[in-house]
Amino acid sequence: MADVSGVNRRQYLQTAGVAATAGLIAGCSGSTGGDGTKTYGTLATSVTDMPGDIADFESCVVTIAGIWVKPAESGTESAEETPETATEDGTDADGRRYIEFEEPQEADLVQLQGANTQLLDETEVETGDYRYLQLDVTGVEGTLDDGSETTVDTPGNAPLKFNAAFEIREEETTRFIADFTPVKRGPRGYIVQPVATGTKVLYGEEEYTAEDATMTETATEDASATTATEDGETSTGTADATTPSR
Numbered sequence: 001m002a003d004v005s006g007v008n009r010r011q012y013l014q015t016a017g018v019a020a021t022a023g024l025i026a027g028c029s030g031s032t033g034g035d036g037t038k039t040y041g042t043l044a045t046s047v048t049d050m051p052g053d054i055a056d057f058e059s060c061v062v063t064i065a066g067i068w069v070k071p072a073e074s075g076t077e078s079a080e081e082t083p084e085t086a087t088e089d090g091t092d093a094d095g096r097r098y099i100e101f102e103e104p105q106e107a108d109l110v111q112l113q114g115a116n117t118q119l120l121d122e123t124e125v126e127t128g129d130y131r132y133l134q135l136d137v138t139g140v141e142g143t144l145d146d147g148s149e150t151t152v153d154t155p156g157n158a159p160l161k162f163n164a165a166f167e168i169r170e171e172e173t174t175r176f177i178a179d180f181t182p183v184k185r186g187p188r189g190y191i192v193q194p195v196a197t198g199t200k201v202l203y204g205e206e207e208y209t210a211e212d213a214t215m216t217e218t219a220t221e222d223a224s225a226t227t228a229t230e231d232g233e234t235s236t237g238t239a240d241a242t243t244p245s246r
Contacts, residue, residue: 040124041168043069044175045133046117048208049109050198052181053190056144060109060152060182062192063139064120066100068159072129096134099123104138109181117177117208125168133166133176134159140192142182151189152182160194166201175202 045067054060091097105120112118136159140152154160162178179198182190200208 039127039170041127041170042122042173043125043168044122044173045120045135046175046177046208047107047109047112047120047135048115048117048177048179048198049112049181050179050195051113052183052193052195054109054113054181056184056190057110057182058143058145058147059141060143061141062107062109062137063104063141064101064107064135065104065138066098066136067121068096068098068134068136069125070094070096070131070133072131072165098136099125100136115209122173127168127170130166130168132161132163133178134161135178135180137192140182142190153189153191155191155193160192162194162199163196164199164201167203169203172204175200175206175208177202177208 047062047064049060099121101121107118107120137154140154142150142152144150160178160180162176164176166174166176168174177198177200179195179200180192181195183193185191202208
């Protein structure tokens with residue numbers, strides 16, 4: 001098992017003082033009602049897996065402790081995305097907000113192929129526009145189809161970043177479906193990589209469909225030759241995804 005929690009993450013959570021039941025986020029991009037009170041909507045975070053090298057696995061269980069979200073009107077990005085300090089409400093120097101799940105969630109990517117998704121968490125978030133979402137992956141345990149164990153890491157042991165802008169609307173649910181998959185990196189095992197084409201943002205009653213999954217699978221296969229460098233190391237831990245019409 002690859003543990004990617006790291007010292008920086010522990011320092012961040014200790015400094016932030018984030019409650020395990022974190023349900024509300026105050027963001028400077030948020031909206032207020034007519035009486036000046038803050039308004040909230042629901043963010044539902046799910047995961048899925050599209051073809052990379054998942055066929056090599058009997059199971060690939062990813063543990064996720066929480067998420068970061070970035071308000072659109074917050075500060076500029078710094079070169080380092082792993083924060084060392086944060087305010088009491090969970091905001092780091094880059095303006096990201098951390099939501100810690102009540103309990104770490106496990107997802108077996110082998111079971112999440114095609115149109116299958118797994119809900120990780122639903123939480124109330126202040127209304128407004130957000131630039132991206134990051135998954136706080138704290139460990140990955142991979143078992144190959146021959147029964148042997150293998151090392152599976154995240155790029156740079158950092159959060160998985162999904163560059164899909166999204167909106168939180170008052171008293172409405174926004175579904176953020178984060179797509180990522182293991183990719184072989186030669187004799188050193190595998191690395192989980194975000195899949196931009198499969199990362200979707202849905203609003204209200206919109207559903208993730210088999211058609212979405214088919215389109216993602218085709219695009220992923222077409223792009224597979226460009227996801228690794230010559231030594232088999234994936235080149236990025238970031239997925240750039242387009243936001244669907246609202």
